[in-house]
Amino acid sequence: MRVFLCEKPSQGRDVAAALGCNQQSDGALLGGNDAVTWGFGHVLSQANPEDYDPALKVWAYDTLPIVPSSWQMMVPADKKKQFKVIKNLLLKASEVVIATDADREGEVIGRELLDFVGYQGPVQRLWLSALDEASVRKALANLKPGQETEPLYWAGIGRSRADWLLGMNLTRLCSLLARDAGYRDVFSIGRVQTPTLRLVVERDVAIARFVSKPFFDVMAGFNGQFDAKWQVPDMLGDEAGRCLVRSSAESVVSQCQGQQAVVSVFETKRQKAKHPALFFLSALQKNMSSRYGYSAQQVLDTAQALYEKHKLTTYPRSDCAFLPMSQFDEVNEIVRGLAQVGEFSSWCQGADTALKSACWNDKKVAQSSHHAIIPTGKQPNLASLSEQERNIYTAIVQRYLAQFYPYAQDDATAVELTCGAHRFKTRGVVECVKGWRVILTSEGDADESQEGKGEVQNQKQSLPVLTVGQSIPVSSVRVMEKKTTPPAHFTEGTLLDAMANIARSENIPAQFKAILKETAGLGTEATRAAIIETLKKRGFIDAKGSGKSKKLMSSESGRALIGALPDEISNPVMTAIWEQSLDAIEKRTMTLDDFMQRQEGFVRAIVAKVKSGELQLTLPKHVEVSHPCPLCAQPMYSRKGKTTFWACANKEACGLILDNARGKPAAHQKCSCGKGVQIRKSGKEKSKFYWSCSAWKQGCTKRHFDDKGKMGALIGA
Structure with a gap:
């Protein structure tokens, strides 16, 4: 039997349809000598520390570092039924075709199952870029030999194990230190998420420390036909070429007002605006x-x-x-x-x-x-x-x-003029051939030509025809006072760009920039969105605003964490170089064992330095706001899940959870049952409310109508 192993049910149905496998089976589709089955993403997961040793369930300094001698996988409870289907089919298989997504993670999803079950037979790879019927049939006719894509699995397993080593050990280490400083949250550390958080924190710090400075432009008008900008001499300009002294700008005005300027450069070139790149x-x-x-x-x-x-x-x-x-x-x-x-x-x-x-x-x-x-x-x-x-x-x-339209074309004109000792420049662009802009004029960002992009976007003006040596009267000159502006807060789009192009970061040492240009950046195309979501869910960054103006900003705990961590853990250089190593595994120029030895050595060294005091992870003292629990009087602390809520610290004996209302536990009243509190709930109609006991799991069914925000008549007992 040939078994096709897909990543998800919908993918399995598409492959099965192309194969003619239409016989329904529990968790599979059968037809002829073929069987198509599927997972739900990863069917297996990395074992937790307590699965290796029950004593590791307690977080303690003396149990670190945790380094498995042999790596274990486990089947989560919600995946056991489908795993049994997959296992039974693999045990009967004479050949397996891995038909998961065509990337590193897809390779891992398929091959980790083969290893876990102990399958030793031949393997082929179905490499799909689209799931329409024609694309699936084409891919089925061109199956790849399994050994061609196997290095993707080695790299994927290396990534997974390195993430486990770093995440499990350093999260425990930092969280223990955080508790000593008064924090109750888990301080999660990740190979990609922590350097990404650092990017946001550094941007926020740069904005907070930014001091705006005035600078002065001089704009000259020529016969009311066009304006040109004064070119600041090197001795008068800052590193960005801006004039910071008003008197210098005003001197230009007094020297040029009412004078004649001479055209020193007049050039018009036809420019092709290249097609915007296809999306990745x-x-x-x-x-x-x-x-x-x-x-x-x-x-x-x-x-x-x-x-x-x-x-x-x-x-x-x-x-x-x-x-x-x-x-x-x-x-x-x-x-x-x-x-x-x-x-x-x-x-x-x-x-x-x-x-x-x-x-x-x-x-x-x-x-x-x-x-x-x-x-x-x-x-x-x-x-x-x-x-x-x-x-x-x-x-x-x-x-x-x-892509199937001609180049867009523009006539770009550059003009330079001199007035005494002063130079003025302007540029003008006139669209000559609309080309592909017929389709993309409404796109917003347009992603125009790599040639002269700034001029095309910023100087859509027509200039008169001039000749070199021609004199033109300066009809007006004025000083324009402006102010330097801080860098912008990250949006999700600009943070993704910073992650993918980490070599552009201002804080990357020059000796690493060339290396980083060759790497995949922070994370991969498949993981970057999840990393940002993880940082938001863990409360390290917040999304503020709405729509296009939504900004990503670091939280107090996010800034505290980055401030405490050593450069080895948070520096984007380290994780980008690790990603380069994973690429080397894919290309068979590095072995998985070599990579893992490096990661184990790194984690052991960090933990040892902290334990010896050589490396200090110092978090600022933190006093967490609390409110007394209405049931047991123990403190209740704010926690973040999908939404913010308040949880009793006495989790085992009480465990009361209340919604958040303006930074405090939501309104409540003690229930007459003595086991819980009555909490205001929304009814089926938006304007209707009722009060329900928090101890409903313990059998209390008391309900009350809402009476203008107060507990009203009892409606259930």
């Missing part, structure tokens, strides 16, 4: 954050639904903006499908499917596991999509169709 995941997330204020996780989830549920787009977790030449034959089919949709029909009619933009590049695609995110050949029904799905799908369609 981070670029899509950044674009949607800027345009609609969507979070990174929202974009990932929606892109996954467009790929998996609707079959309208290709695999979303890509880091590549290019397409293989082999897919050029599919262009006409895709465009024909899009042309049937009214919103896209005019764009499709203007598309020349014979054009090949720079997105077609086999060499670039070969450097990645996936190609760019593009539409599939399936005809879309936009009415069946949510607003968020429609917006993201349309953006993907726009980028794709733009």
Whole structure:
């Protein structure tokens, strides 16, 4: 029997349909000599420290570091039923085809099951970039040998084990130190999340410390036809070329007012604005954050639904903006499908499917596991999509169709003038050929040409025709006082960009920048959104504002943690270099054992330095706000889950939990049952409320009507 091992049920159904496996079985689909089964993402998980040794359930300094001698996996309770199905099929299999997502994590999901069950037979790989029927059939006809993708598994297992070592040990270590300083929260440490938090903290600190300074521009008008800006001489300008002394600017005004200026440079060049790059995941997330204020996780989830549920787009977790030449034959089919949709029909009619933009590049695609995110050949029904799905799908369609339009072209004119000892410059751009801008004029960010991008976006003005040596009267000169501005707070889009391009960070030492340019940055396309969500859920960063203006800012505990940690743990350099090592494992230039030895040595060294006092992790003293529990009088502390709530410190004997209301436990009254308190609850109608006992699990069924916010008549006993 040939067993196809998929990542999720929907993926399994798509593969089964192409194979003709339509016989229903519990957790599988059968047909002929084939069986298709699936997990729900990871079926297995890393064992917890207490699974290795029950004594490790208690967090204590003397049990650190925790380094397993042999790594163990476990089957979570909610996955046991499906695991049994998978195990029974693998034990009968004569051949296995791994049909999980085509990336490192997908490889791990499949192969960790083979290892856990002890499967030793032949393995092939189904490599899918899209789940529409044509793409699945094409991939089935071109199965890869298993050994070709096996290094992805080694790298994925290395990532998982390194994360466990760092996370388990340093989270316990920092949380124990935090408790000594009065903090009750768990101070979570992660190989990627902690350096990401540091980026946010450093940005917030830079903003808080920023001192605005005035600077002065001088703008000259010439015959009312155009303005030009004074070029500050080196001896008068700061490092950014700004004039900081008003008297110097005013001197230029007095010397140039009413004088003649001479044209020293007049050049007009035709510029091609290159096609905007196709989307990969981070670029899509950044674009949607800027345009609609969507979070990174929202974009990932929606892109996954467009790929998996609707079959309208290709695999979303890509880091590549290019397409293989082999897919050029599919262009006409895709465009024909899009042309049937009214919103896209005019764009499709203007598309020349014979054009090949720079997105077609086999060499670039070969450097990645996936190609760019593009539409599939399936005809879309936009009415069946949510607003968020429609917006993201349309953006993907726009980028794709733009490739089949000519270059946009502009005439860019540069003008320089001299007035005495002073130079003035201006630039003007006039659009000559709209080209691909027919489709993307409403896109918002447009991502225009790499050539002269700033001039195209910022100087849409027409300049008169001038000749070098021509004299022009200076009709007006004025000083414009401006102020330096602090860096902007991160948004989800700009934080994703900073994570992916960590080498650009101002705080990265120069000797590491060249190395980091070659790495994948902080995290991967598939994990960055989850990292940001984790930091928010753990209370280290907060999302403030709404829509496009939503900002990410560090919390008090986030700043305290980064302030206490040594550079070895929080510096983005370290984790980016680790990611480079994982890439080396994929390329077979480093072994998994070598990588793990390095990680074990790193963790042991950090723990030893803290225990010996060589390394000081000092958190500022923290006094946590509390309120007395109405049942047992023990303190109640604020906690964060999906929402903020208040929990009694006497968890075992009391365990009362109350909602948060303006920074305090929600309104409550003691119940006559003596076991709980009556808590105000919303009824089925928004304007109706009732009071319900917190001890309902202990059998109290007392209910009361609401009487203007106070407990009213008893309605149940």
